[in-house]
Amino acid sequence: MPKIALLGAGRIGRIHAANAQAHPGLTLSHVVDPVAEAADAIAAGTGAAVATFEAVLADPEVAGVIVASATDTHLDACLRAHAAGKAIFCEKPLDMDLGRARAAAGELSGARLLLGFNRRFDPSFQALKARLDAGAVGALETLQITSNDPAPPPIAYVKASGGLFKDMAIHDFDMARWLLGEEPVEVFAWGSCLVDPAIGQAGDIDTARTLLKTASGRLCVIANSRRSGFGYDQRIEAYGSGGMASAGNALESTVQVWREDGAQADRFQNFFLDRYREAYRLEMAHFAEILAGTAAPRIGYADGVAALALAEAAGESLRTAGPVRL
Numbered sequence: 001m002p003k004i005a006l007l008g009a010g011r012i013g014r015i016h017a018a019n020a021q022a023h024p025g026l027t028l029s030h031v032v033d034p035v036a037e038a039a040d041a042i043a044a045g046t047g048a049a050v051a052t053f054e055a056v057l058a059d060p061e062v063a064g065v066i067v068a069s070a071t072d073t074h075l076d077a078c079l080r081a082h083a084a085g086k087a088i089f090c091e092k093p094l095d096m097d098l099g100r101a102r103a104a105a106g107e108l109s110g111a112r113l114l115l116g117f118n119r120r121f122d123p124s125f126q127a128l129k130a131r132l133d134a135g136a137v138g139a140l141e142t143l144q145i146t147s148n149d150p151a152p153p154p155i156a157y158v159k160a161s162g163g164l165f166k167d168m169a170i171h172d173f174d175m176a177r178w179l180l181g182e183e184p185v186e187v188f189a190w191g192s193c194l195v196d197p198a199i200g201q202a203g204d205i206d207t208a209r210t211l212l213k214t215a216s217g218r219l220c221v222i223a224n225s226r227r228s229g230f231g232y233d234q235r236i237e238a239y240g241s242g243g244m245a246s247a248g249n250a251l252e253s254t255v256q257v258w259r260e261d262g263a264q265a266d267r268f269q270n271f272f273l274d275r276y277r278e279a280y281r282l283e284m285a286h287f288a289e290i291l292a293g294t295a296a297p298r299i300g301y302a303d304g305v306a307a308l309a310l311a312e313a314a315g316e317s318l319r320t321a322g323p324v325r326l
């Protein structure tokens with residue numbers, strides 16, 4: 001059974017550790033994190049050993065590395081893991097800097113690297129993609145992606161995140177590329193700080209609307225906010241020549257109450273750990289297939305670079321208040 005190591009024992013690292021441990025084809029053997037308590041907690045819960053990254057890279061029995069550490073460590077960790085012959089499952093984004101990410105093409109474009117755009121593994125979004133590919137709405141014309149977090153992250157996370165476009169909207173840029181089936185060639189973005197002044201003081205925005213246009217003229221609007229107040233709001237609508245297809249939010253329960261004064265439904269599932277629980281499990285199962293040699297990565301280095309290019313273009317559009325051609 002292939003041994004794998006986890007780099008980064010934070011929020012998402014804990015999810016990946018649990019899914020790796022639960023997968024019958026994987027053994028989580030090592031966990032690496034400079035914060036000893038974080039590494040110790042995962043080690044205690046899984047039986048993995050706390051280690052340094054150097055020790056992981058030098059261990060020939062470790063076949064793969066999950067890179068779930070802070071964003072500014074991803075690219076370097078991928079390069080080192082690839083040089084050591086490991087398969088990689090790297091969280092988004094690939095890097096904060098498009099130039100640096102592109103410069104790694106020589107090493108990483110052929111690497112066994114799965115990029116963590118987990119929404120492609122979400123069963124509802126997979127079903128939506130299958131319907132679109134089967135022509136259920138005819139020729140796809142426009143797409144609307146709504147992606148609102150329930151509440152802003154801690155300001156320390158915001159400062160290390162790379163900003164809303166590279167940290168949050170990057171998922172939506174990937175969904176847009178995947179569902180449109182065509183590369184966007186033009187980007188226009190507006191952004192504001194409406195939710196938390198501290199985010200603005202850190203030089204970031206917390207609210208955005210981004211418009212993408214493909215070469216054939218397909219349009220996509222991406223709506224992002226760091227606050228919804230009513231749960232994690234993740235919806236997609238796809239309009240085509242023959243109709244509209246949508247995938248909506250998952251609710252905490254399907255209970256609805258009707259009374260004389262109106263109706264009440266349960267809240268949307270709280271956040272990504274709930275909404276994408278199954279997607280993270282399926283994503284780890286795909287990494288197990290890559291390690292077993294039975295599948296090539298469905299999302300790789302090129303997808304990471306392409307989404308980052310859209311994020312960088314959105315940032316440039318915001319700064320220049322005009323459209324940016326890719």
Ligand SMILES: NC(=O)c1ccc[n+]([C@@H]2O[C@H](COP(=O)([O-])OP(=O)(O)OC[C@H]3O[C@@H](n4cnc5c(N)ncnc54)[C@H](O)[C@@H]3O)[C@@H](O)[C@H]2O)c1
Nearest residue numbers: 008009010011012032033035038068069070071073091092
């Ligand atoms: N795909 C998703 O749905 C999703 C969700 C959340 C976070 N993420 C991504 O995962 C990454 C981590 O996010 P998080 O929310 O878990 O953050 P977090 O702050 O909770 O955890 C990050 C961990 O990485 C550790 N770390 C920092 N530098 C390290 C290094 N050089 N080596 C090893 N560990 C190191 C930190 O000590 C911390 O424990 C970010 O890049 C984020 O964009 C993806």
